[in-house]
Amino acid sequence: MPADVKVKICGLSRPEDVQAAASAGAVYAGFVFFAKSPRNISVELARDLAIDAPVGLAKVALTVNADDAMLDAIMNTVPLDMLQLHGSETPDRVADLRRRYGLPIMKAIGIADQSDLDQIATYAGVADQLLIDAKPPRGADLPGGNGLSFDWRLVNRKYWPCPWMLAGGLTPDNVALAVQMTGARQVDVSSGVESAPGVKDPELIHAFVKAALA
Numbered sequence: 001m002p003a004d005v006k007v008k009i010c011g012l013s014r015p016e017d018v019q020a021a022a023s024a025g026a027v028y029a030g031f032v033f034f035a036k037s038p039r040n041i042s043v044e045l046a047r048d049l050a051i052d053a054p055v056g057l058a059k060v061a062l063t064v065n066a067d068d069a070m071l072d073a074i075m076n077t078v079p080l081d082m083l084q085l086h087g088s089e090t091p092d093r094v095a096d097l098r099r100r101y102g103l104p105i106m107k108a109i110g111i112a113d114q115s116d117l118d119q120i121a122t123y124a125g126v127a128d129q130l131l132i133d134a135k136p137p138r139g140a141d142l143p144g145g146n147g148l149s150f151d152w153r154l155v156n157r158k159y160w161p162c163p164w165m166l167a168g169g170l171t172p173d174n175v176a177l178a179v180q181m182t183g184a185r186q187v188d189v190s191s192g193v194e195s196a197p198g199v200k201d202p203e204l205i206h207a208f209v210k211a212a213l214a
């Protein structure tokens, strides 16, 4: 029998939402450090949320083309288990940051069509995990967290040499189908468990995890 699907709830900013993620059975909690995002939080708030998070919930910092000073401030303040790079960080940058901080790195890859899949092989050799997300529309403010999905048939039952998570437009209503169509063993959600941009809904968090595990 295959192991349970692992769920990441991203963009948490309130203690009750971190608790909801943990009690629902999520494995990862994501904190967003990107000024343009409605989910952006300070390093101090992230530190407090991470310190109070239930044992066993892996804390992930999401950054977008962050410079060293910003990353140092995050790493020196927040107890973390993983760094998610959601910008246009090069493979060399990924390798550098992995060495520098000694944390597992998850690199996001934006997918719109078949040609985007080439990126996966490029990053699979340097990152610890990949996040396979929808490519943002041209000119979008956010490189992720837009509630948009991509054609899941593109990643149907693909096998890559490192663990990966499916993201992009997942909701309690579609996550079971997404898992079934792609074979993903891990899923990540942000806007699909919100009542308004940046406002998580504990009931939707529970519904999402339940549907992902079903």
Ligand SMILES: O=C(O)c1ccccc1N[C@@H]1O[C@H](COP(=O)(O)O)[C@@H](O)[C@H]1O
Pocket: 010, 011, 030, 032, 034, 037, 038, 039, 040, 062, 064, 086, 133, 142, 143, 144, 145, 146, 147, 148, 167, 168, 169, 170, 188, 189, 190, 191, 192
């Ligand atoms: O959530 C954000 O605000 C965000 C900002 C910048 C980059 C990535 C962001 N979120 C990531 O995108 C995926 C998909 O989001 P959604 O479920 O479609 O809203 C999310 O899981 C985060 O990892």
